[in-house]
Amino acid sequence: MRPGFYERSVHEVARELIGCTLAVDGAAGVIVETEAYEAADPACHAYVGRTPRNEVLFGPPGRAYVYLSYGIHSMLNAVAEPEGSAAAVLIRALEPSEGIELMRERRGGVGLEQLCSGPGKLTQALGVGLELNGAPLDEPPFELLPSDPAWRGTEVITSTRIGITKAAELPWRYCVAGSRFVSRPWPWGQAVSRAA
DNA sequence: GCCAGGATCGTCT
DNA sequence: GACGATCCTGGCG
Numbered sequence: 001m002r003p004g005f006y007e008r009s010v011h012e013v014a015r016e017l018i019g020c021t022l023a024v025d026g027a028a029g030v031i032v033e034t035e036a037y038e039a040a041d042p043a044c045h046a047y048v049g050r051t052p053r054n055e056v057l058f059g060p061p062g063r064a065y066v067y068l069s070y071g072i073h074s075m076l077n078a079v080a081e082p083e084g085s086a087a088a089v090l091i092r093a094l095e096p097s098e099g100i101e102l103m104r105e106r107r108g109g110v111g112l113e114q115l116c117s118g119p120g121k122l123t124q125a126l127g128v129g130l131e132l133n134g135a136p137l138d139e140p141p142f143e144l145l146p147s148d149p150a151w152r153g154t155e156v157i158t159s160t161r162i163g164i165t166k167a168a169e170l171p172w173r174y175c176v177a178g179s180r181f182v183s184r185p186w187p188w189g190q191a192v193s194r195a196a
Numbered sequence: 197g198c199c200a201g202g203a204t205c206g207t208c209t
Numbered sequence: 210g211a212c213g214a215t216c217c218t219g220g221c222g
Contacts, residue, residue, distance in 0.1 A: 005210055034216070043214065053207060071204030073215050090214055120215045183215095 001137075001144050006061035010036045010080040010087035013173050017078065018156050019147030024126040025140075026097055027103050029094025029116050030151065033175040033182045035161045037077070039086040042166040046086030057086040064142065066123075066133040073120030076128050078137055078144075092119045092162070092173075095181040118183040160190045 001020070006013055014036040021030050034049055037044040045054040045067070056065045058081060065077040065088050077088035094116035096103060103115050104126035116122035123129070155177040161194045162183065175182045 009218075045214085048208085051207080068204095068206060070213060070215050071206070075212085075214060092214085118215070123219090124216095161214075166214095 001062070001146060001195065002166065006078060006080045006137075007082050008080065010038050010089060011172065013078065013080040014089040015090070015156065016147075018174055018176060019154055020152035021143075021145040021148070022091065022094060022126070023098065023143040025146070026146060027099035027126050028143075029096045029098075029122070029125075029181075030148070031091060031093075032095050032179045033091075033093035033094055033173070035090040035174070036172040037088050038081075041163045041170070041172075043161070043168070043170075044086070044088075054086065056195070057088055059083060059134070062137050064110055064128075064132050064135045064137055066130055067129060068130060069120065074123040074129050075119050076123050076126075076132075090119060091122065093117050093175070093179075093182045094122050094125075095176075096125070104109075113180050117181055 010033055014034045017031050017034050019030060021028055027177055039046045041047060046057045053067065056063060059079065060083045061079050061081060063079045070074050076091045078091065079088050081087040096112060096115050105108070106119065106127060107115055107125050114121070115126050135142060155175055157177045158171045159173045160171055161173045167172050
């Protein structure tokens, strides 16, 4: 990603990550679903203030914020906005593109559409664990590449976020319209823009 | 196909 | 001691 990409409003970053490729050690996919979380947002881990757990959110942008959900699943976020401003983009789904066999093994042989269609699934498929919390997204094992020209013009829709109880009504989920690889079909929401 | 329930553990009250 | 930014399984139709 170009310098400064993450150093903007978390909503812009969440929107523009759609269509970009996320790779971890040879396994990769195109990001088709994201959600934005900002400090003033009750659903954001940083809402309660700075703690040892959410410290990475307050640090420099462009790093990974990884945490454990329900004691089982790792969640991968991209830290956004300037240092001191706590915000992040949750990566919720990928369209698999490379290392598909490896990902399938890690995921127990499920079908292509189930490989990365959820935040817990994609971290399992990519081999992302808590040890990568705080790691820069532009250094190994991570690689984050700008959207392919083929994705230009792709329709992106917004809708309410998924799986949360606080501030659940905010329309801060972004996903590719019509994609078979999102965590859920786009039940609500409306077309907002096209990939740049 | 849909829904209810369980797994599992770090973090905060 | 309660609660998740989740996923999978099993029961039922």
